[in-house]
Amino acid sequence: MRFRRCAVYILLLLSFSSNIPVFAQQQTRLNAGWEFVRQDLGGVWEAVRPVTAGNPESVPLWEPATLPHCFNARDAVDPDANYYQGPGWYRTQLTIQNPYANGRTLLHFEGAGQKTRVFIHTTEVGSHVGGYDEWTVDITQAVADFQKTDAFKTQFKGKIPLSIRCDNSRDLEMMPSDLSDFNIYGGLYRYLNLVYEPAVSLERIAAKAEVDAAGKLGTLTLKGVFREPLADGNELVNVQLLDPKGKVVAKAQASIAIKTGELDLASFRLKAPRLWAPEHPELYTLEVTTGSGPGQFKHREKIGFRHIEFVEHGPFRLNGQRLLLRGTHRHEDHAGVAAAMTEPQIRQEMRLMKSMGVNFIRLGHYQQSRIVLNLCDSLGIVVWEEIPWCRGGLGGEIYQAQGRRMLTNMVQQHYNHPAVIIWGLGNENDWPGDFPEFDKEKIRTYMKSLNDLAHQLDPARYTAIRRCDFCKDIPDVYSPSIWAGWYRGIYTDYKEVTEQEFKSVKRFLHVEWGGDSHAGRHSENPDNALAKISRGQGADERAGDASLFGGSARVSKDGDWSESYLCNLVDWHLKEQETMPWLSGAAYWPFKDFSTPVRPDNPIPYMNQKGVVERDFTPKEAFYVFQSYWTTAPMVHIYGHSWPVRWGEAGEQKMVKVYSNAAAVELFVNGQSQGVKKRNSQDFPAAGLRWLVKLNEGENTFRAVARQGKTTVQDEITQRYQTTKWGKPAKLTLTKTTETSGLATIEAKLFDAQGVQCLDAASWLRFGLTGDGVLLDNLGTSSGSRKVQAYNGRAIIRVRTNGRHSVASVASEGMETVFLNL
Structure with a gap:
């Protein structure tokens, strides 16, 4: 296995404890045994009424489902239809066996989109508005009542019918706005838990862990509800604190008078606690027990001690030392499942981020799964988490109350995570459109109320917003819109523009920068579009800049969307960030490509393609640029692993770039050494690790050997070099390139009238399939979309053949459709 792969996947093999707080002695994920229908019902009775097997009047037709489950697993990136926004129903039957005398039976939702109603048989037992915060429904009484009915004994054979209606219909009076640049998903797309609790239990614990900047004295204050x-x-409460090695370092016992609201449980002082930091995310274990004997309740979770400071007009400090926040962003979105990512998928994603060198993440643009926060704690990734007040302006009291409620829930539910340093209040709130009125003063007033609420709930952390200049004086930290080299300006403007913005606010952090790239598309002249861009126009994003049509020249419209260009843009930004001692940090937008309803014309329709990995975790070339700046484990990567054919003149010197964090790299082309280059981060591009070489017509092999002390790592690729010129695309071919275990890969190519492959062709291609196989499309990837722009005159897609006969096709406007027997 080449080292470049090791660098990506080595952390994926490591095992981390789940770190999920234990709120009860018995908790079960309700994953299996569900049925689902994507439409509304006449009422809950249609979900529970007796059905005779084979009765043709038994409509609608339910389909089996496994949680997590999203309405929009596939249609979010369907090129031919808007994604579904409306109601859907889930149903299952529960076996309830609560072991506690007078105990509670609860349903704990880790998140459901977007409006949810819950029924035991025909009795509505709870509801919730908001797709991203956690919530709980007490079904104890409803279960007891139903167990007394004849239906429980006869129709349901001792089981409890549970029905849930989720609804992601468009609603102006609900956050987030449907103008948002991401899908507002529907369904039970996070885990749902059946929980048994004793008669006396703690709903919530707030653990305030603090340490002075010198790290000499730590304090822990515990409150509970x-x-x-x-x-x-009264209730007997026992508290234990275990250090990262499992040794008990503090404990307390008290008899607490039970009453409403937050109650003091315990407080401790610790000398020189082990500090949480990205390099060494030291976690203590907190154990709280109430009661004794059969009715005992246990709570166990991880906490950490760290000191944070955003220096006014300066950098960020963690535990008294400057920490440059090297960040990215995450949307809850993945190929084939949309928002319904399983815990293993979330773990894979977060570890992949860590392997890229990330020490900071902004969770855009909503509260995310507790699994994500737990992994940030254990992996050492600092967090900005925000509520989904995103675009659209400001709604009425229902809308505003939801924002306050979601902020309260987010802070209370994620208060104990040492990774969290910022509570985000909003995103792009200068973007009108949802309401007839767009009143800046009313938006400011609401923003101030959220800022005050966040500080009331948690005085120890900072607040922040992104891109709303008329509110930038309200939160503690502000991030303006800076997209140098994409929506406005050129990427060499980055440092100058950033410093100007830094001087205009008290505390500055740059989140959201980067550009789109179509995976598999490469360019011999990626910076050509920069010549069209007028200097001095700023680097912000303005209304219409994301469109691929009209307006002033900009790379987002006039560039080639190649991975080659994105690597140059990223390379320049990271180079500059090393020379900005006043910078608190920056976060690339985003880590992974994600779906969006507002970008139907992108090379993969309905996909935001700014990620450095594809929607299925496949790394793009820019991933390795980040690794070369941000990681210490030796790595080396030759640019162009997904670039099978380069082109140019015979005898022309072509640049070969290598990304590595090693001090020196030697390049071999066709077995011949091209010399050793020493890495210098300020020598753009590729930190000086670039060679001009003459390539042979036909196949060429490249091998890079990187040396860091006594460690040597290497990478190899093979590329073909074409000197024959081509005209405009005139015909298509479709071939099967591989087939393994019933999964075939087919490739379309574009040729001119003389049969020369058009290596810069970006024509739209549409794949089809007839027969017994299944076309693996609607995945939102360059190799998983039936409608896609070509990358360098080619595109691939996969077919599950099922061992039977199918006919695949590919079409492009102005050319004859071609077919392939499989």
Whole structure:
């Protein structure tokens, strides 16, 4: 295995504890045994009424489902239809066996989109508005009542019918706005848990872990909230704190009078606690027990001690030392499942980020799964988490109340995570459109109320917003819109523009920068579009800049969307960030390509393609540029692993770039050494690791050997070099390139009238399939979309043949459709 692959996947093999807080002694994920229908019902009775097998009047037709489950697993990137926004129903039957005398039976939702109603048989037991915060429904009484009915004994054979209606219909009075640049997904797309609790239990614990900047004295203050309805009298509470090695370092016991609201549970002082930081994310274990014997309740989770400071007009400090925040962003979105990512998929994604060198993440643009936050704690990734007040302006009281409620829930539910340093109040709130009125003063007033609420809930952390200049004085930290080299300006403007913005606010952090790239598309002259761009126009994004049509010249419209250009843009930004001692940090937007309803014309329709990995975790070339700047484990990567054919004149010198964090790299072309280059981060591009070489017509082999001390790593690729010129595309071919275990890869290519492959062709291609196989499309990847722009005159897609006969096709405007028997 070449080292470049090791560098990506070595952390994927490591095992991390789940770090999921234990809120009860018995908790079960309700993943299997569900049925789903994507439409509304006449009422809940249609979900639970008796059905006779084979009855043709038994409509609608339900389909099996496994949680997590999203309405929009495939249609979010369907090139031919808008994604579904409306109601859908889930149903299952539960076996309830609560072991606690007078205990509670709860349904704990880790998130469901976007409006949810919950029924036990025909009784509505709870509801929630908001797709991203956690919530709980107490079904104890409804279960007890149903167990007394004849239907429980006869129709349901001792089981409890549970029905859930989710609804992601468009609604102006609900956050986030449907103008947002991401899908507002529907469904039970996070885990749903069945929880048994004793009669007396804690609903929430707030662990305030603090340490001075010198790291000499730590304090831990614990508060708790008992779950209602409250019992009478006192409750014995035992607290233990274990250090990262499992040694008990503090404990306390108290008899607490049960009452409403937050109650003091315990407080400790620790001398020189082990500090949480990205390099060494030291985590303590907090154990809280209430009661004793059969009715005992246990709570166990991880906490950490760290000191944070955004220096006014300066950098960020963690534990008294400057930390340059090297960040990215995450949307809850993945190929084939949309928002319904499983825990293994989330773990793979977060570890892949860590392997790229990330120490900071902004969770855009909503509260995300507790699994994500737990992994940030254990991996050492600092977090900005925000509520989904995103675009559209400001709605009425229902809308505003939801924002306050979601902020409260986010802070309370993720308060104990040491990774969190910022509560985000909003994103692009200068973007009108949802309402007839766009009143800046009303937006400012609401923003101030959110800022005050966040500080009231958590005085120890900072608040922030991105891109709303008329509110930039309200939060603690501000991020303007800076897209140098994409929506405005050229990427060499980055440092100058950033410094100007830095001087205009008290605390500055740059989140969202980068550009789109179509995976598999490469260019011999990627910076050509920069010549069209007028200097001095700023580097912000303005209305219409994301469009591929009209307006002033900009790379987002006039560039080639190649991986080659994105690597140059990223390379320049990272080079400059090393020379900006006042910079607190920056976060690339985003880590992974994600779906969006507002970009139907992109090379993969309905995809935001700014990620450095594709929607299925496949790394793009820019991933390795980040690795070369941000990681210490030796790595080397020759640019062009997904570039099978380069082109140019016979005898022309072509640039070969290598990305590595090693001090020196030697390049071999066709077995001949091209010399050793020493890495210098300020020598753009590729930190000086670039060679001009003459390539042979036909096949060429490249091998890079990187040396770092006594460690040597290497990377190899093979490319063909073409000197024959081509005209405009005139015909298509379709061939099967591989087939393994019933999965065939087919490739379309574009040729001119003389049969020369058009290596810069970006024509639209449409794949089809007839027969017994399945076309693996609607994945939102360059190799998983039936409608896609070509990358360098080619495109691939996969077919599950099922061992039977199918006919594949590919079409492009102005050319004859071609077919392939499989």
